[in-house]
Amino acid sequence: MADHVPGSKVDVxxxxxxxxTINLSALAENYRLLAAKVAPAxxxxxxxxxxxxxxxxxxxxxxxxxxxxxxFAALPEEGRxxxxxxxxxxxxxxxxxxxxxxxxxxxxxxxxxxxxxxNDLAQVENWARLSTERNGTPLPCALHIDSGxxxxxxxxxxLERLLSQPQLLAALDLRVIMSHLCSADEPDxxxxxxxxxxxxxxxxxxxxxxxxxxxxxxxxxGQRFHFDLARPGIALYGCNPTPGxxxxxHQVVTLEGKILQVRGIDAPQxxxxxxxxxxxxxxxxxxxxxxxxxxxxxxLSNKGRAFAQGVALPLVGRVSMDLTTFxxxxxxxxxxxxxxxxxxxxxxxxxxxxxxxxxxxxxxxLTDLGRRYHRVYEDA
Amino acid sequence: MADHVPGSKVDVxxxxxxxxTINLSALAENYRLLAAKVAPAxxxxxxxxxxxxxxxxxxxxxxxxxxxxxxFAALPEEGRxxxxxxxxxxxxxxxxxxxxxxxxxxxxxxxxxxxxxxNDLAQVENWARLSTERNGTPLPCALHIDSGxxxxxxxxxxLERLLSQPQLLAALDLRVIMSHLCSADEPDxxxxxxxxxxxxxxxxxxxxxxxxxxxxxxxxxGQRFHFDLARPGIALYGCNPTPGxxxxxHQVVTLEGKILQVRGIDAPQxxxxxxxxxxxxxxxxxxxxxxxxxxxxxxLSNKGRAFAQGVALPLVGRVSMDLTTFxxxxxxxxxxxxxxxxxxxxxxxxxxxxxxxxxxxxxxxLTDLGRRYHRVYEDA
Numbered sequence: 001m002a003d004h005v006p007g008s009k010v011d012v013x014x015x016x017x018x019x020x021t022i023n024l025s026a027l028a029e030n031y032r033l034l035a036a037k038v039a040p041a042x043x044x045x046x047x048x049x050x051x052x053x054x055x056x057x058x059x060x061x062x063x064x065x066x067x068x069x070x071x072f073a074a075l076p077e078e079g080r081x082x083x084x085x086x087x088x089x090x091x092x093x094x095x096x097x098x099x100x101x102x103x104x105x106x107x108x109x110x111x112x113x114x115x116x117x118x119n120d121l122a123q124v125e126n127w128a129r130l131s132t133e134r135n136g137t138p139l140p141c142a143l144h145i146d147s148g149x150x151x152x153x154x155x156x157x158x159l160e161r162l163l164s165q166p167q168l169l170a171a172l173d174l175r176v177i178m179s180h181l182c183s184a185d186e187p188d189x190x191x192x193x194x195x196x197x198x199x200x201x202x203x204x205x206x207x208x209x210x211x212x213x214x215x216x217x218x219x220x221x222g223q224r225f226h227f228d229l230a231r232p233g234i235a236l237y238g239c240n241p242t243p244g245x246x247x248x249x250h251q252v253v254t255l256e257g258k259i260l261q262v263r264g265i266d267a268p269q270x271x272x273x274x275x276x277x278x279x280x281x282x283x284x285x286x287x288x289x290x291x292x293x294x295x296x297x298x299x300l301s302n303k304g305r306a307f308a309q310g311v312a313l314p315l316v317g318r319v320s321m322d323l324t325t326f327x328x329x330x331x332x333x334x335x336x337x338x339x340x341x342x343x344x345x346x347x348x349x350x351x352x353x354x355x356x357x358x359x360x361x362x363x364x365x366l367t368d369l370g371r372r373y374h375r376v377y378e379d380a
Numbered sequence: 381m382a383d384h385v386p387g388s389k390v391d392v393x394x395x396x397x398x399x400x401t402i403n404l405s406a407l408a409e410n411y412r413l414l415a416a417k418v419a420p421a422x423x424x425x426x427x428x429x430x431x432x433x434x435x436x437x438x439x440x441x442x443x444x445x446x447x448x449x450x451x452f453a454a455l456p457e458e459g460r461x462x463x464x465x466x467x468x469x470x471x472x473x474x475x476x477x478x479x480x481x482x483x484x485x486x487x488x489x490x491x492x493x494x495x496x497x498x499n500d501l502a503q504v505e506n507w508a509r510l511s512t513e514r515n516g517t518p519l520p521c522a523l524h525i526d527s528g529x530x531x532x533x534x535x536x537x538x539l540e541r542l543l544s545q546p547q548l549l550a551a552l553d554l555r556v557i558m559s560h561l562c563s564a565d566e567p568d569x570x571x572x573x574x575x576x577x578x579x580x581x582x583x584x585x586x587x588x589x590x591x592x593x594x595x596x597x598x599x600x601x602g603q604r605f606h607f608d609l610a611r612p613g614i615a616l617y618g619c620n621p622t623p624g625x626x627x628x629x630h631q632v633v634t635l636e637g638k639i640l641q642v643r644g645i646d647a648p649q650x651x652x653x654x655x656x657x658x659x660x661x662x663x664x665x666x667x668x669x670x671x672x673x674x675x676x677x678x679x680l681s682n683k684g685r686a687f688a689q690g691v692a693l694p695l696v697g698r699v700s701m702d703l704t705t706f707x708x709x710x711x712x713x714x715x716x717x718x719x720x721x722x723x724x725x726x727x728x729x730x731x732x733x734x735x736x737x738x739x740x741x742x743x744x745x746l747t748d749l750g751r752r753y754h755r756v757y758e759d760a
Contacts, residue, residue, distance in 0.1 A: 010491065014484035015456040049673035049701055050751070074702035075669065075752060076395040098702070099669055102640050103719030104394035111390065120641055122718070150651040150659075151667050151703055152641055182653050191655060260482050261500050261532055271530040273562050275571060279530075287531050289455065289479050293429035293747035298740045299679065321429055321747060322454035322478070323531055338502070339483030359739075360678045367673035367701060368748060371430070372455060 016374030017289025017322075019256045019341065022054050024379045026250035027236060028066040033248070034232045035067055038219055041226040042210070043067075046233030047082060048074030048098065053369045054237060054253070058377050060085050063236070069093045072117075072231055076105045079114040087113075096142050096176070100152070101127055110139075117142040117178065121158040128171040142176035143169075143209075145202045147195040149182045156198075163205055174209045176229060177202070184217035184225075185243050192221055216241040220248075239362040240352050247352070253366065255345035255373070257288035257296075257306065257324065259338050271325050272317025277302055279316070283329030286313070286336055290344060291322040295368030297358040300324075304357050307348035308336060396754030397669025397702075399636045399721065402434050404759045406630035407616060408446040413628070414612045415447055418599055421606040422590070423447075426613030427462060428454030428478065433749045434617060434633070438757050440465050443616070449473045452497075452611055456485045459494040467493075476522050476556070480532070481507055490519075497522040497558065501538040508551040522556035523549075523589075525582045527575040529562045536578075543585055554589045556609060557582070564597035564605075565623050572601055596621040600628075619742040620732050627732070633746065635725035635753070637668035637676075637686065637704065639718050651705050652697025657682055659696070663709030666693070666716055670724060671702040675748030677738040680704075684737050687728040688716060 013019070035043035045068040051059035060071065060082055071086075071093060073079040079097035086093050100119040101109065109116045110130065118124045118141050131139040146153030154162060162168060179199045183189040196213065203211050211227035216235035218225050220242050232241075240247035263286075265279045279285065288306070292298040296319060304315035306326045313326040328336050336342070345354055345365070355362035393399070415423035425448040431439035440451065440462055451466075451473060453459040459477035466473050480499040481489065489496045490510065498504045498521050511519040526533030534542060542548060559579045563569040576593065583591050591607035596615035598605045600622050612621075620627035643666075645659045659665065668686070672678040676699060684695035686706045693706040708716050716722070725734055731742035738745065 010460075010488045011484075012457065015482075015488050017455050017479055017482070053673070074673075075397050077392065077752070080390075099397055099640055102395075102397070102638065102669070104391075108390045108395050120643075120718075146643075148650070148655075149653075150643060150645070150649055150665060151697075151700070151705055155643055157644075182650075182655055186654075258482065260479055263500075263526075263530060263535055264537075265530070269530055270528070270562075270571075273529075274566075275528075275562055285530060289482070292740075292744045293433070293454075295748065298744045317531070320531070321743060325531055338500075360672075363701060364672045364678045368675065371751070372457070 013374050017258045017260065018294055018370070018373040019258070019376060020369060020373035021254040021376045021378055022058065023252050023254070024058065024062045024377055026238065026252045027059065028062050030236045030238065030249050030252065031063055031066040031068060034219060034230065034235060038214070038226045038230040042070065042229045044070040044072055044212070044229055044231045045236060046072045046231055048072065048078060048233065049367045050078070052233065052237045052363070053367045055375070056081055057085060061089060064089065064091045064093060070229070071095045072098055074098050076102070076108050076114065080108060080112050083112055083114050094175070098152070100144070106130060115140045115142065115175070117144050119144045119152040120154055121161055124162060124168050128168045131171045138171060138173035140173040140175055142178055143174055143206070145177060145179045145199060147179040147198040148191060149180050151180070153179060159202060169207055174207060176212055177206055177209045178212040178231070181213065181215055181218045184215055184221060185241070187221055196225065234363050234366070237366055238351060239366065247350070251347060251350070253345060253351060254343065254347070255369070256341040257290035257344050259286045259336055259340045259342065260289045260323070261287045261338055262328070262336060263287070273320055274318060277317040279327070283327060284333065285316065286326050286328045286342070288324050288326060288342060289322065291320050291324055293321045294370035294372055295365070296324060296344065297360070297365070297368070299358045299360070300354070304354065305349060306342040306344055307346070308340070308342040312348070313342065393754050397638045397640065398674055398753040399638070399756060400749060400753035401634040401756045401758055402438065403632050403634070404438065404442045404757055406618065406632045407439065408442050410616045410618065410629050410632065411443055411446040411448060414599060414610065414615060418594070418606045418610040422450065422609045424450035424452055424592070424609055424611045425616060426452045426611055428452065428458060428613065429747045430458070432613065432617045432743070433747045435755070436461055437465060441469060444469065444471045444473060450609070451475045452478055454478050456482070456488050456494065460488060460492050463492055463494050474555070478532070480524070486510060495520045495522065495555070497524050499524045499532045500534055501541055504542060504548050508548045511551045518551060518553040520553040520555055522558055523554055523586070525557065525559045525579060527559040527578040528571060529560050531560070533559060539582060549587055554587060556592055557586055557589045558592040558611070561593065561595055561598045564595055564601060565621070567601055576605065614743050614746070617746055618731060619746065627730070631727060631730070633725060633731060634723065634727070635749070636721040637670035637724050639666045639716055639720045639722065640669045640703070641667045641718055642708070642716060643667070653700055654698060657697040659707070663707060664713065665696065666706050666708045666722070668704050668706060668722060669702065671700050671704055673701045674750035674752055675745070676704060676724065677740070677745070677748070679738045679740070680734070684734065685729060686722040686724055687726070688720070688722040692728070693722065
């Protein structure tokens with residue numbers, strides 16, 4: 001908390017209007033929990049979107065320490081960042097990029113030691129050609145087989161064409177064969193079994209390599225979904241991979257907003273833009289310095305809640321760009337004052353709850369967390 | 381576009397999966413248009429939320445060049461950044477912070493030359509006390525009178541108490557008296573007149589100072605809302621301050637997503653998470669490397685659209701964290717391929733449209749624009 005503005009006496013923690021606390025011990029604990037659950041399969045860590053918004057620089061070293069040796073990023077540029085960070089740490093771990101060998105990216109994969117996930121036949125052909133051109137040293141890659149997501153990966157027709165040209169994969173160092181589940185958070189959805197069957201069938205026809213199907217929720221579908229390598233993302237960061245059941249993961253993120261002003265309301269009055277909320281009785285409204293520009297979604301307007309001193313405080317009016325108003329009448333007068341913090345996400349108002357209230361999922365809340373918060377990384 | 385990854389041969393523009401182009405000439409033109417409209421009143425520029433997501437470092441110099449001499453930031457830390465940037469440029473302009481003199485921030489306002497907007501009586505008292513303690517040199521400030529927003533600013537009771545202690549304002553260098561409209565985007569809403577009346581009444585009882593009421597939409601409510609100083613924000617950045625009428629502003633932002641994969645669909649199949657979209661006939665789906673972690677809101681799922689080669693392309697399936705799928709069947713086979721760009725926000729799919737489709741407003745789309753885009757600043 002001793003952060004200072006460069007060249008100034010001013011302490012960032014004292015001027016911030018939002019405070020994001022990231023519990024790195026809980027993150028490590030989550031990794032160990034998932035790794036133990038999938039053992040003897042290996043457990044990768046998905047750190048795309050700047051480690052789900054929590055910061056690659058802080059998250060990756062903790063995961064390495066907890067035992068992760070295989071990382072997945074979404075974009076080539078993200079993969080490069082993770083790779084360089086691992087190199088600087090002297091950590092021997094592989095970094096895969098899910099976007100794959102998109103036109104324009106070959107130089108990055110060749111020069112930076114990042115490994116592409118090959119998503120279509122053209123990518124396999126290009127990578128095999130580059131392998132051959134570079135003195136025949138097989139270049140490392142993962143192969144993505146689509147099993148029903150229809151988003152990335154070789155479809156069944158492309159798979160047949162790949163199988164008819166065995167020299168392509170023979171030219172490559174194929175380290176992982178993967179697919180992605182589209183409904184793993186619904187354990188009873190028959191799509192899970194269908195995808196499992198399609199993936200298993202593809203595996204049986206491809207060269208032996210580490211097989212990977214399970215994302216966070218997939219890990220909880222049972223051992224037969226674990227194959228050789230699991231790829232959890234969101235569960236590492238504390239969201240519930242088993243919706244409808246108790247969350248097996250530890251809470252990683254706490255977001256607090258600072259109260260800028262408390263106002264007493266005597267007569268009926270409206271609050272905020274568009275006057276969408278009307279206070280009827282006498283009460284008190286607190287204005288908090290966090291808004292939708294901080295990723296505190298506008299769809300929480302008139303629906304969200306904060307938490308302070310054991311009491312839930314309804315969000316009233318519209319969330320505005322930098323400010324949100326809460327009805328704090330349930331607390332005694334004077335118990336909350338300007339400068340005090342209220343919980344916006346945390347132990348009492350979970351990421352999953354905020355996502356649900358906002359009409360979305362905790363994942364979006366997490367990855368949209370803004371850049372204006374004072375970030376505090378807690379380690380045990 | 382010649383950006384290179386530090387220490388690498390790789391060109392960032394070639395590996396990016398999203399490209400955000402910011403037209404600085406249009407931004408300058410928007411400022412000049414608004415300044416001309418409110419003249420002889422002065423025209424400030426609101427640059428909170430990192431200049432509505434477009435980058436303070438790039439936006440502020442352009443606005444200074446266009447004539448802006450007064451800036452508003454939301455948070456103390458933002459104000460400090462703008463102040464230092466202006467100082468480095470040698471620009472003489474004032475920077476106000478809307479969050480005001482929150483506990484813990486006095487040192488910043490005293491040491492960094494940033495001016496607080498005083499939002500309640502306690503803030504006025506504290507700033508007057510600090511003025512007196514510092515050899516009686518009146519400290520600069522703005523005063524925020526609430527006229528119906530019930531969010532920040534002195535309410536009517538606090539205003540009476542302030543007026544009963546004239547020594548408080550006498551101790552201060554009161555430069556701006558302001559209030560904020562809550563329904564300026566609805567010209568026929570009677571709240572606008574009510575707020576105008578309340579604000580005018582307060583002005584008549586306070587010491588003479590520059591009066592400011594109009595935000596972007598307020599500027600278009602007519603000259604009597606302009607007072608001495610207008611404070612446009614969103615209109616500078618191209619959103620329509622006159623909903624329901626043609627947009628008088630120039631488009632500033634273009635967002636493009638790169639196609640990572642094109643897939644032919646023959647038989648009926650579902651697309652994406654939860655299988656929420658089912659392709660019925662033969663067609664083609666393009667997967668684009670932009671998702672909700674980039675601020676491309678998940679609420680656009682199955683509703684948004686992209687634009688390419690003169691054709692609108694429906695968003696199909698759910699927006700996922702790093703990827704979004706579009707139905708490109710309306711274009712001839714082969715006309716879009718991996719590596720090509722499609723417009724997600726721009727001339728054809730406006731910020732306001734994207735906001736409306738996502739169930740929110742263009743403001744939120746703008747301020748949530750992610751950090752993974754390759755940013756291109758265009759100047760005339």
